[in-house]
Amino acid sequence: MQKWLLILVLFTLQKMSYSQNLFDFDKTTQYAQYLFKTKQYKLVIEELERAVYLSPDNDSIKSVLIKTYLIDEQYSEGYNRCKIFYPETSNLPNSISNTYLTLLIKLNKWEEARYLIASCNSLSDEMKKNYEISLAFHIYDVKYIENIYLKNDTLKYPSILSFDPLVKIVENEKLKRPGLAAGLSTIVPGLGKIYAKDYKDGIVSFVFVSLSAWQSYRGFEKRGTKSVYGYIYGGLTLAFYSGNIFGAYKSAKKYNRELKAEVSSRASKIVSENLK
Amino acid sequence: MILLLLITSNVYSQQKKDIAFVENICITSENHTHWLVAKNNKNGVQSVFSFLFLGYKSFISSQDNNHCGFEPSCSEYAITSLKKHGFIIGVIDACDRLLRCNGLSPEKYEYNEETEQLIDKP
Numbered sequence: 001m002q003k004w005l006l007i008l009v010l011f012t013l014q015k016m017s018y019s020q021n022l023f024d025f026d027k028t029t030q031y032a033q034y035l036f037k038t039k040q041y042k043l044v045i046e047e048l049e050r051a052v053y054l055s056p057d058n059d060s061i062k063s064v065l066i067k068t069y070l071i072d073e074q075y076s077e078g079y080n081r082c083k084i085f086y087p088e089t090s091n092l093p094n095s096i097s098n099t100y101l102t103l104l105i106k107l108n109k110w111e112e113a114r115y116l117i118a119s120c121n122s123l124s125d126e127m128k129k130n131y132e133i134s135l136a137f138h139i140y141d142v143k144y145i146e147n148i149y150l151k152n153d154t155l156k157y158p159s160i161l162s163f164d165p166l167v168k169i170v171e172n173e174k175l176k177r178p179g180l181a182a183g184l185s186t187i188v189p190g191l192g193k194i195y196a197k198d199y200k201d202g203i204v205s206f207v208f209v210s211l212s213a214w215q216s217y218r219g220f221e222k223r224g225t226k227s228v229y230g231y232i233y234g235g236l237t238l239a240f241y242s243g244n245i246f247g248a249y250k251s252a253k254k255y256n257r258e259l260k261a262e263v264s265s266r267a268s269k270i271v272s273e274n275l276k
Numbered sequence: 277m278i279l280l281l282l283i284t285s286n287v288y289s290q291q292k293k294d295i296a297f298v299e300n301i302c303i304t305s306e307n308h309t310h311w312l313v314a315k316n317n318k319n320g321v322q323s324v325f326s327f328l329f330l331g332y333k334s335f336i337s338s339q340d341n342n343h344c345g346f347e348p349s350c351s352e353y354a355i356t357s358l359k360k361h362g363f364i365i366g367v368i369d370a371c372d373r374l375l376r377c378n379g380l381s382p383e384k385y386e387y388n389e390e391t392e393q394l395i396d397k398p
Contacts, residue, residue, distance in 0.1 A: 198381070198384070200380040200381050201375070201376055201380070201381055204375060204376075204378060204380065205375050208375055239367070239368075239371045240371055240374070240375060242368045242371060243368055243369075243370075243371025243372035243373075243374065243375050244372070244375060245368075246365070246368045246369060246371075246372050247372035247375060247376065250372065
């Protein structure tokens with residue numbers, strides 16, 4: 001009987017010695033790696049949050065966690081986590097500073113981004129310059145962009161040269177002035193839209209407004225001020241004319257928005273290529 | 277014979293479960309987007325225009341296919357814009373949309389492949 005009892009105890013102990021904790025740091029990070037490879041980013045975040053809890057001083061895990069927030073387009077969450085991990089931005093490790101800066105740009109936090117570039121010790125001077133120019137493109141600060149090139153920083157930091165095509169775009173493609181577009185459409189219907197490079201809509205506006213105005217004129221000419229026909233077309237002309245002015249204003253704003261978005265996305269791509 | 281025929285037709289008449297089946301398939305009027313757009317009016321002007329809009333949708337527009345190349349349609353755009361920007365800007369914005377309601381510049385808008393319409397929200 002004692003012999004069997006001993007065997008049972010030994011068997012149980014042996015089983016216990018081989019047991020594994022699936023939720024320890026190593027297993028958690030391994031599983032997170034698998035989830036990352038299979039692009040299950042929301043689950044990666046859950047695993048990495050546990051890993052950060054298990055090893056609070058591990059900067060590389062925090063870096064991957066913030067990057068995952070960025071990849072999963074959870075910008076605000078990533079920004080908030082970063083703020084909690086590193087209240088002082090000057091102490092940001094190099095691996096996190098780039099991601100954090102991208103998050104700030106995505107969230108349009110320009111002032112914070114500028115402060116980070118100036119204060120972060122882990123960024124090299126060349127990368128700081130890269131980010132400064134990229135930020136200027138995001139804000140569409142034409143004067144600042146031109147100044148950087150006049151200062152001959154390109155000789156000191158050759159990677160800045162990759163921004164050349166974008167500088168040319170900014171110099172050649174001026175932003176449209178919505179007020180001017182509206183003013184032009186007031187003088188000649190459709191002209192504001194043509195100014196905002198909406199050629200087809202500009203021509204349609206001109207045709208609609210002029211045709212309805214001509215119909216109204218015909219009505220009044222034939223029947224005088226008692227012409228219902230003239231008033232109906234007159235009202236229609238007024239509506240189309242107002243719509244054409246407002247449309248020109250909107251077209252110019254839309255043109256600016258699209259140009260800024262294109263320049264901004266190309267600037268981000270150049271910075272990430274320069275980082276490699 | 278006539279009596280038997282009448283009784284037979286009664287036997288095959290619709291039952292409750294058939295009606296329920298049809299009701300599940302058919303989209304009820306409450307689910308139409310224009311009913312949703314006309315809801316939540318904040319003042320008298322919005323209520324009046326929502327009423328006019330529903331009248332147009334129910335009695336005029338419903339008699340024909342949806343020809344507007346945009347999503348939402350021009351009338352839905354107008355009522356949404358009116359609620360969003362107020363009476364004056366809303367009406368002017370709707371007039372601008374009428375000027376743009378042509379298929380000449382599809383490259384300017386996103387395209388909904390399901391409905392085959394261009395997306396242009398106020």
